[in-house]
Amino acid sequence: xxxxxxxxxxxxxxxxxxxxxxxxxxxxxxxxxxxxxxxxxxxxxxxxxxxxxxxxxxxxxxxxxxxxxxxxxxxxxxxxxxxxxxxxxxxxxxxxxxxxxxxxxxxxxxxxxxxxxxxxxxxxxxxxxxxxxxxxxxxxxxxxxxxxxxxxxxxxxxxxxxxxxxxxxxxxxxxxxxxxxxxxxxxxxxxxxxxxxxxxxxxxxxxxxxxxxxxxxxxxxxxxxxxxxxxxxxxxxxxxxxxxxxxxxxxxxxxxxxxxxxxxxxxxxxxxxxxxxxxxxxxxxxxxxxxxxxxxxxxxxxxxxxxxxxxxxxxxxxxxxx
Amino acid sequence: xxxxxxxxxxxxxxxxxxxxxxxxxxxxxxxxxxxxxxxxxxxxxxxxxxxxxxxxxxxxxxxxxxxxxxxxxxxxxxxxxxxxxxxxxxxxxxxxxxxxxxxxxxxxxxxxxxxxxxxxxxxxxxxxxxxxxxxxxxxxxxxxxxxxxxxxxxxxxxxxxxxxxxxxxxxxxxxxxxxxxxxxxxxxxxxxxxxxxxxxxxxxxxxxxxxxxxxxx
Numbered sequence: 095x096x097x098x099x100x101x102x103x104x105x106x107x108x109x110x111x112x113x114x115x116x117x118x119x120x121x122x123x124x125x126x127x128x129x130x131x132x133x134x135x136x137x138x139x140x141x142x143x144x145x146x147x148x149x150x151x152x153x154x155x156x157x158x159x160x161x162x163x164x165x166x167x168x169x170x171x172x173x174x175x176x177x178x179x180x181x182x183x184x185x186x187x188x189x190x191x192x193x194x195x196x197x198x199x200x201x202x203x204x205x206x207x208x209x210x211x212x213x214x215x216x217x218x219x220x221x222x223x224x225x226x227x228x229x230x231x232x233x234x235x236x237x238x239x240x241x242x243x244x245x246x247x248x249x250x251x252x253x254x255x256x257x258x259x260x261x262x263x264x265x266x267x268x269x270x271x272x273x274x275x276x277x278x279x280x281x282x283x284x285x286x287x288x289x290x291x292x293x294x295x296x297x298x299x300x301x302x303x304x305x306x307x308x309x310x311x312x313x314x315x316x317x318x319x320x321x322x323x324x325x326x327x328x329x330x331x332x333x334x335x336x337x338x339x340x341x342x343x344x345x346x347x348x349x350x351x352x353x354x355x356x357x358x359x360x361x362x363x364x365x366x367x368x369x370x371x372x373x374x375x376x377x378x379x380x381x382x383x384x385x386x387x388x389x390x391x392x393x394x395x396x397x398x399x400x401x402x403x404x405x406x407x408x409x410x411x412x413x414x415x416x
Numbered sequence: 417x418x419x420x421x422x423x424x425x426x427x428x429x430x431x432x433x434x435x436x437x438x439x440x441x442x443x444x445x446x447x448x449x450x451x452x453x454x455x456x457x458x459x460x461x462x463x464x465x466x467x468x469x470x471x472x473x474x475x476x477x478x479x480x481x482x483x484x485x486x487x488x489x490x491x492x493x494x495x496x497x498x499x500x501x502x503x504x505x506x507x508x509x510x511x512x513x514x515x516x517x518x519x520x521x522x523x524x525x526x527x528x529x530x531x532x533x534x535x536x537x538x539x540x541x542x543x544x545x546x547x548x549x550x551x552x553x554x555x556x557x558x559x560x561x562x563x564x565x566x567x568x569x570x571x572x573x574x575x576x577x578x579x580x581x582x583x584x585x586x587x588x589x590x591x592x593x594x595x596x597x598x599x600x601x602x603x604x605x606x607x608x609x610x611x612x613x614x615x616x617x618x619x620x621x622x623x624x625x626x627x628x629x630x631x632x633x
């Protein structure tokens with residue numbers, strides 16, 4: 095086999111590995127979103143979520159403990175939250191914090207780094223801070239510039255007419271009474287309807303996951319990892335390199351601590367933390383999935399702001415630890 | 417109809433990858449059960465949808481077309497990574513060894529356990545003369561002689577990390593890249609790059625097929 099064919103063959107295998115590892119988590123996320131839609135009357139519980147700009151993302155971030163899945167599984171749940179009319183801060187707080195603030199990820203971080211207690215505190219704390227900051231930043235954008243078109247339409251149907259007009263909703267009945275709150279009638283969906291919606295959602299997300307895994311596999315096959323780790327002990331360089339590595343490698347957050355363990359000794363503490371913080375929020379595998387939630391501009395803002403925030407945290411840790 | 421069929425295709429691919437052993441090449445063993453359950457769930461959901469949608473026509477958006485194409489490609493083209501290529505592009509960096517590795521007699525240590533031991537115990541003289549009985553693939557390095565190596569994974573092939581041992585290849589033996597070999601011999605100390613390092617001195621080298629589970633935790 096020629097070297098280039100060998101590389102293609104290797105990229106194809108990495109792609110399959112990434113995809114087969116992510117599918118169960120995606121399915122879990124879609125199943126949880128579907129189950130929530132079926133068991134809990136739509137809109138009833140999301141109305142009770144705090145709308146305060148600061149409390150909303152904090153609540154969302156803490157909701158991560160309810161979903162022990164990696165970042166792929168959180169996307170359908172966050173989408174369901176947004177479509178049901180949940181406060182945007184809550185949904186985004188959940189989306190960005192849940193991949194770290196969940197029991198499995200915290201346990202795996204502890205299992206990988208039992209001798210580094212600072213990391214067991216810094217990772218969840220850092221993820222929480224990044225999630226809250228990103229949520230606070232994103233909610234500054236108008237919904238029309240932030241949310242993906244189909245999701246926005248779905249969300250508008252769940253919002254009260256007092257805040258969203260019929261023209262904005264693109265649907266509804268003229269003459270409907272304008273109420274402050276959305277209707278809370280508990281019209282439980284049939285299980286078959288949930289299966290219909292969830293299967294469509296799964297296939298939509300799967301197509302995007304396939305795209306993300308393809309990109310991640312190609313990039314990491316042609317970008318030798320040793321180049322990224324060559325910067326080793328340089329305080330800022332190592333943080334930037336490990337951030338790039340986290341974006342490229344795209345492994346799920348429940349196992350990334352074990353991967354980090356492999357090169358923990360070669361890099362600065364700040365770089366190690368940066369790797370563990372950025373990957374669950376931004377990676378190549380997620381790029382496609384995010385398009386069902388946000389518009390390209392909002393995705394770009396998320397990527398840039400998350401990277402900047404993680405870089406600052408990494409620098410601060412290096413100043414403190416080195 | 418289409419949705420049900422697509423779910424069945426994907427469910428079958430996922431389940432087949434577990435049954436056929438293809439997953440052994442891609443993913444760490446602890447995840448196999450989870451993948452298998454998700455494959456079965458997708459198959460079940462697909463069958464239910466197919467029965468409910470019998471005779472109903474459905475529009476198939478292009479992203480579904482592309483994912484169906486990829487699904488068929490996955491089915492047709494099994495993974496066949498170049499282990500040597502993967503090893504060459506990644507730095508060696510094994511996690512701390514499990515304690516069990518140290519109590520195993522030298523002849524029972526796997527290649528990965530040898531690498532872990534040598535990394536934690538830098539003095540090569542301590543293992544000089546120890547019997548070696550290992551298997552691995554030939555890792556052809558850009559700079560340096562070929563090594564006998566294994567890949568370790570924590571999750572999937574994307575995080576594979578190489579563990580390689582230096583071998584004093586016998587005269588006339590040309591190791592072929594990616595070839596799997598079983599080596600019996602003993603450890604010796606040799607000078608490499610002006611450093612004393614532990615090197616495998618083979619007594620017998622036997623080409624073997626790729627093991628059923630080539631990746632190590």
